[in-house]
Structure formats: C-alpha cells, structure tokens
Amino acid sequence: MHAVAALAMAAVTALHPAPDLGHPAPDLGRQVLAPNDGWAAAEGGTTGGSADRRPVAVRTRDELAAAVAGDESKIVYVEGPIDVGGKTCAEYADPAYDLQKYLEAYDPAHWTGPASGPLEEARKASVANQRQDVVITIGSNTTLVGRRGASLTGLGLMIDKADNVIVRNLAVHDAYDCFPVWSGGDWKTDYDNLMVSESTHVWVDHVTLTDGDRPDRNEPFYFGKRFLHHDGLLDVVRGSDLVTISWSKFSGHDKSLLWGNTDDPQHDAGKLRVTLHHNELSGLNQRAPRVRHGQVHVYNNFYVVPPGTDYQYSWGVGVNSAIYAQNNAFRGTTADKIIYGWGGTAIHEEGTLVNGRPVSVLAAYNAAKDPDLGPDVGWTPRLRGRVDPARAVPALVKAFAGAGRIS
Numbered sequence: 001m002h003a004v005a006a007l008a009m010a011a012v013t014a015l016h017p018a019p020d021l022g023h024p025a026p027d028l029g030r031q032v033l034a035p036n037d038g039w040a041a042a043e044g045g046t047t048g049g050s051a052d053r054r055p056v057a058v059r060t061r062d063e064l065a066a067a068v069a070g071d072e073s074k075i076v077y078v079e080g081p082i083d084v085g086g087k088t089c090a091e092y093a094d095p096a097y098d099l100q101k102y103l104e105a106y107d108p109a110h111w112t113g114p115a116s117g118p119l120e121e122a123r124k125a126s127v128a129n130q131r132q133d134v135v136i137t138i139g140s141n142t143t144l145v146g147r148r149g150a151s152l153t154g155l156g157l158m159i160d161k162a163d164n165v166i167v168r169n170l171a172v173h174d175a176y177d178c179f180p181v182w183s184g185g186d187w188k189t190d191y192d193n194l195m196v197s198e199s200t201h202v203w204v205d206h207v208t209l210t211d212g213d214r215p216d217r218n219e220p221f222y223f224g225k226r227f228l229h230h231d232g233l234l235d236v237v238r239g240s241d242l243v244t245i246s247w248s249k250f251s252g253h254d255k256s257l258l259w260g261n262t263d264d265p266q267h268d269a270g271k272l273r274v275t276l277h278h279n280e281l282s283g284l285n286q287r288a289p290r291v292r293h294g295q296v297h298v299y300n301n302f303y304v305v306p307p308g309t310d311y312q313y314s315w316g317v318g319v320n321s322a323i324y325a326q327n328n329a330f331r332g333t334t335a336d337k338i339i340y341g342w343g344g345t346a347i348h349e350e351g352t353l354v355n356g357r358p359v360s361v362l363a364a365y366n367a368a369k370d371p372d373l374g375p376d377v378g379w380t381p382r383l384r385g386r387v388d389p390a391r392a393v394p395a396l397v398k399a400f401a402g403a404g405r406i407s
Contacts (some may be wrong), residue, residue, distance in 0.1 A: 004205055028145045028168055028406065029055055029075035033203045034385065038244030038275025039351030041383050046201040046244070048143030048166030049074040057147075061085060061155065065134055071140040071162070078146045078170060079276060084133050085282065089178035092130040096122035097179070106182050108223055115182055126179045127190055134175060134191050138165055146170035146403055153212055156191040162199045167207060171403040174212030176229050186225050192232040196240045206247045208403040209233040214270075215252050217310075228254060232287070233366025236294075237261040241271040249280045251403035254298060254310075256284040263319040263343065268293040275384065281403045283309055290316030297381040298325045300388050302397040305332035313337060317344035322377035325350035325361075327390040335364035339373070346374040353390040 004187045033046040040046040049055075055075035058064045058184040060082060067076040094405070096118060105114045115123075136155055138144060138163040140238045154174035159165050173256050193209040194299050211230050219227045233250050236243055236259040236299040250256060272294025272312035281288045282304040289296065298315070311333055315323055328351075331337060335354045336360045339347060349362045388396060 040244035257289035292318035313340035
C-alpha cells in the first residue's frame with residue numbers, strides 16, 4: 001500500500017476483534033472514524049455500529065432494508081450485487097399516468113406555474129409506488145459495509161433523522177426516478193444515490209456512486225431541458241451536520257453534491273459542516289459541491305472533466321457558505337469555470353492545480369465575474385488528516401478511491 005494511504009488507514013481504530021464471518025481481517029465493520037478525520041470526528045466522533053456483537057450479512061433488497069432500520073447498534077455487510085427487483089417503470093405507473101399526455105398538458109407554451117390536476121396526481125401516485133422499492137432508510141448507530149463485489153443498483157440510501165452512521169466500501173448505482181416532474185422551468189427528480197437528511201455524525205468512505213447503465217446524458221430533451229431521471233449523488237440537507245466523505249468516487253452525473261437545500265437559515269445556520277477529502281469527481285457537470293450555510297473543507301480531491309461533457313462548475317458558493325479548499329487537482333477545464341457564485345460572498349482557495357499548473361482559481365473567477373468573491377471565510381480547519389501536495393493527488397486518488405480499494 002502507498003505510504004500515504006497506509007498512514008490514513010492506520011489511523012482508523014478497531015473497537016473489538018473481528019468475528020469469524022468468513023471475510024479477511026481487518027474487519028471494516030469494527031473500524032471507526034479516526035479522531036481527527038474531518039467534521040464527523042467532532043463532538044464525540046463517529047463509531048457507527050462497531051460495538052455490535054451480532055453483525056449480519058444481507059443478499060437481497062428486503063434483507064438490507066430490515067437490517068439497517070431502527071436505532072440499535074448494528075453492523076450490516078452487503079454480500080454481492082443487490083438490485084431493486086427488476087420492475088419496469090410501466091409496472092410502477094398509475095393507470096391514469098401517461099407521459100405523452102403529461103407533456104402535452106404541461107407544455108410551457110400554454111401552461112404556467114407548477115403542474116396540477118389529474119395527470120400530476122397520477123404522476124405522484126406513480127412516484128409513491130416506486131419509492132416503496134427504491135428508498136432504503138438507515139437508522140442511527142449503523143455501520144453498513146460492502147464486502148468484495150458488493151453493489152446496489154436501482155436503490156437509494158437515505159440517512160434520515162439519524163446519528164452516528166458509517167457507510168463504507170459500497171457501490172451504489174442508478175437511483176432512477178421513472179416519473180420526473182416539470183417544475184420551475186426544469187425537470188426535477190426524487191431519489192439520490194445517498195442522502196443525509198436531518199442527521200449528524202456520518203462517515204462515508206470508499207463508496208462509488210454513479211448513474212449506472214442509464215446516464216442522463218442519453219435522455220431526450222423536453223421543453224428545451226434534459227429529461228433527467230436522477231437527482232443527487234450525495235446530498236447533505238435539512239440541518240445535517242458533522243459529515244466526513246473520504247476516498248470515494250463520484251462519476252457521470254449532472255447535479256451531484258448539494259449541501260444545503262434552501263437559502264433559509266432557519267434549520268441550517270451553524271450546521272452543514274462537511275469534510276470532502278481524497279475523492280475522485282469525474283464527469284460531474286455541477287455541484288461538486290454546491291454549498292449553503294456550511295463550513296466545508298474540500299481538500300486533496302481530483303476533479304476530471306472529460307471532453308464533450310456539459311461541465312458548468314465544481315464549487316458552488318451559496319448563501320452564507322464558507323468553503324475552505326486546499327490542494328485540489330483539476331484536469332480538463334479552465335480555472336475561471338471552477339467556481340460559481342450562488343449568492344455567497346467568499347471562498348478560501350489555495351494550492352490548486354489546473355491541468356498540472358498551479359493557478360489561483362479565486363483570482364480567475366474574480367477576473368471573469370462580478371461581483372468579486374473574497375478570500376476570508378472566517379474559519380480554518382482543525383480536524384483533518386494529512387494534507388497531501390496537490391501534485392500527488394491524482395495518483396493517490398486514482399489508486400485508492402472508490403469501493404473495493406480499501407484494505
């Protein structure tokens with residue numbers, strides 16, 4: 001193992017010896033977040049279900065849903081691939097729903113405002129039918145770990161109103177919404193690969209999140225907008241707090257990482273503290289991340305913009321956001337496109353490489369856009385592991401980020 005990765009892994013602590021469950025040591029289910037590894041290490045740290053004495057292995061969607069429910073301490077291992085069950089969109093559709101009639105009814109050429117009426121009610125009923133199969137809700141004090149080759153397809157994980165959750169070494173693909181809604185001049189969808197909502201102390205590590213075999217780039221345009229079937233890859237919303245996302249891979253997606261889903265500070269002020277480090281973000285058109293309110297540390301990540309993608313930006317500086325970006329590397333874009341202003345006033349940015357060259361991304365943004373963003377976000381990260389040189393980041397991340405690359 002590379003020395004840097006070895007140091008990072010050595011910092012992870014196992015609370016109890018691993019039971020003999022037929023998988024090799026170290027037992028990832030017993031490991032907890034290191035004491036200084038980002039925001040999820042604050043205020044007591046994140047241990048998940050590591051103290052559980054009777055871990056379980058699951059092989060089906062229903063077994064998984066039952067195993068991760070509730071707030072008791074638990075370790076859950078995913079064995080092999082699990083999918084939603086093979087149902088088609090037609091099987092979920094309410095008898096009164098018809099896409100062609102929906103498009104005709106809500107064409108903005110003659111319809112204004114939110115969709116309403118019998119066709120919209122039929123769409124909502126169809127969504128409710130599908131949601132019962134797609135969404136898996138994870139309770140508090142849970143460690144969810146994928147064993148070799150583990151993946152979820154057509155499913156979305158939701159950490160909702162929970163505390164102390166670990167998700168590691170798992171690929172989650174294609175949380176596909178069969179029934180998008182036309183709203184606010186765009187197509188909106190219902191499911192994320194992974195959502196953290198009203199939750200605290202969450203560690204997401206060595207996961208791979210993608211749109212699977214049904215990427216939105218292959219979908220048609222209706223009303224001049226892409227007919228999106230996927231929402232976020234990993235959203236952190238509704239007052240969630242103390243989250244660390246490490247050594248993971250996010251690829252081939254449009255609206256990718258949304259942290260804070262409203263400008264209203266009522267539930268989010270002082271929260272949404274998230275650390276994003278040593279991740280590969282490839283082919284993400286926007287929101288990598290887009291931040292509102294939170295103190296967010298973004299360091300040692302590798303961003304790849306493949307030719308021909310509809311890349312818009314990576315760091316969205318939203319209302320009251322305080323992004324502290326250190327030693328990140330970009331390939332395939334230009335410095336002036338990396339930041340986008342969404343009502344925020346500042347971003348701290350240092351040590352960024354763009355196509356192998358050191359560049360002040362903030363200066364490039366301010367030269368191209370008005371009003372300028374300031375460099376002072378009012379805080380300096382204290383909880384962090386080693387910050388690697390930006391030049392080392394592409395090789396490190398390519399070698400060790402994502403599901404199946406942990407030992």
